[in-house]
Amino acid sequence: MRNLAFSALNKSNQATVPRRGISSTESESKKDTISPPDTSSATEWSERLDSLSSRARLPRSVQAVYLRPLRRSSEYGLPSCDLQLRSYSVRNVEFFADFAIRAAYYLRLPVSGPVPLPRIVERWTFPRSNFVHKKSQENFERITLRRLIQIKDGNPEVVQTWLAFLRKHAFYGVGMKANVWEHETLDIGRNLDESTSDVEKSLEHHLSQFGRRKDGEALGSLSNVLDAGRLAHNQAPLANIRRH
Amino acid sequence: MSMFRPKKMELSGFVNTLALRDYCKRKAFEKHEPERQALRYAIRNTALPQRVRAQAQLQLSQMHCYTRPTQIKNRCVAGGKARSVIRAFRLGRFQFRMQALAGELPGVKKASW
Numbered sequence: 001m002r003n004l005a006f007s008a009l010n011k012s013n014q015a016t017v018p019r020r021g022i023s024s025t026e027s028e029s030k031k032d033t034i035s036p037p038d039t040s041s042a043t044e045w046s047e048r049l050d051s052l053s054s055r056a057r058l059p060r061s062v063q064a065v066y067l068r069p070l071r072r073s074s075e076y077g078l079p080s081c082d083l084q085l086r087s088y089s090v091r092n093v094e095f096f097a098d099f100a101i102r103a104a105y106y107l108r109l110p111v112s113g114p115v116p117l118p119r120i121v122e123r124w125t126f127p128r129s130n131f132v133h134k135k136s137q138e139n140f141e142r143i144t145l146r147r148l149i150q151i152k153d154g155n156p157e158v159v160q161t162w163l164a165f166l167r168k169h170a171f172y173g174v175g176m177k178a179n180v181w182e183h184e185t186l187d188i189g190r191n192l193d194e195s196t197s198d199v200e201k202s203l204e205h206h207l208s209q210f211g212r213r214k215d216g217e218a219l220g221s222l223s224n225v226l227d228a229g230r231l232a233h234n235q236a237p238l239a240n241i242r243r244h
Numbered sequence: 245m246s247m248f249r250p251k252k253m254e255l256s257g258f259v260n261t262l263a264l265r266d267y268c269k270r271k272a273f274e275k276h277e278p279e280r281q282a283l284r285y286a287i288r289n290t291a292l293p294q295r296v297r298a299q300a301q302l303q304l305s306q307m308h309c310y311t312r313p314t315q316i317k318n319r320c321v322a323g324g325k326a327r328s329v330i331r332a333f334r335l336g337r338f339q340f341r342m343q344a345l346a347g348e349l350p351g352v353k354k355a356s357w
Binding site: 128 | 328330332337338341344349350351352353354355356
């Protein structure tokens with residue numbers, strides 16, 4: 001745009017000051033004087049950028065964004081968390097699956113996936129009109145896309161951190177569902193026995209609330225409850241007219 | 245039935261008399277459900293004496309019709325229609341079509357296959 005404007009100016013100068021012989025050279029010289037700063041600045045910038053990219057590089061973590069996500073290899077392959085992502089759009093679910101895998105890498109969690117699970121297709125058919133005219137109908141569908149990401153050999157706390165991080169940075173239009181497994185040692189029975197006293201202590205408050213209501217004790221057994229009801233004075237069923 | 249109408253109602257969407265009635269029925273059913281289940285249990289329990297079971301049967305049949313789950317009917321949230329209401333969206337078929345074509349239902353598109 002700028003160059004165009006300058007050329008227009010030059011042309012107008014030519015038109016107003018018709019000097020043969022000199023005019024052409026003058027205009028050329030003018031072009032030389034005005035246009036070079038623009039082109040030179042552009043070349044400068046590109047040169048500077050080129051030199052910058054040749055001499056320096058982006059940080060590794062930023063470079064990694066342009067590449068396939070890195071992964072840790074699992075030692076035992078015991079699954080500790082299954083995360084299912086669901087969305088109606090491919091872009092969103094793919095993007096968030098990628099994000100989740102990168103996050104898992106930086107938390108040192110071995111991850112496998114994303115596994116594309118079968119799509120869920122729901123279809124509906126309805127008449128186009130609001131009343132009758134069944135012959136002309138319309139089809140609608142909703143396709144849910146799913147991706148499965150599995151964490152292997154994850155420390156339960158780190159897995160929770162990962163899930164919390166994903167919840168914090170939840171992406172629009174992407175739902176998450178996680179199944180988490182925890183592994184115990186073989187001494188689980190002994191551990192449970194040891195922890196019972198603590199559990200009982202914590203439950204004491206709640207358990208003390210249990211019991212029969214005092215006003216309910218007067219009626220006693222179920223048959224008494226039924227006798228005490230409104231049927232007690234009815235001699236024969238259906239003898240009286242129903243009240244409702 | 246005015247006796248089942250709560251003083252304070254949390255209504256949303258399309259409201260008319262029928263919607264109001266349905267709301268009251270849902271509330272009444274929710275309130276009396278344990279009682280109904282207890283009576284149903286007593287009726288089906290063969291260990292109880294026959295007299296008790298018969299009494300329970302009578303009591304259950306004498307409960308108000310508003311306390312029955314079969315009285316509850318799903319209605320369109322946008323138009324109040326009672327027939328052809330899609331459960332997943334709680335909309336009648338025409339309301340569903342209009343909203344789907346307007347792009348207000350996430351993920352719902354016109355299908356062709």
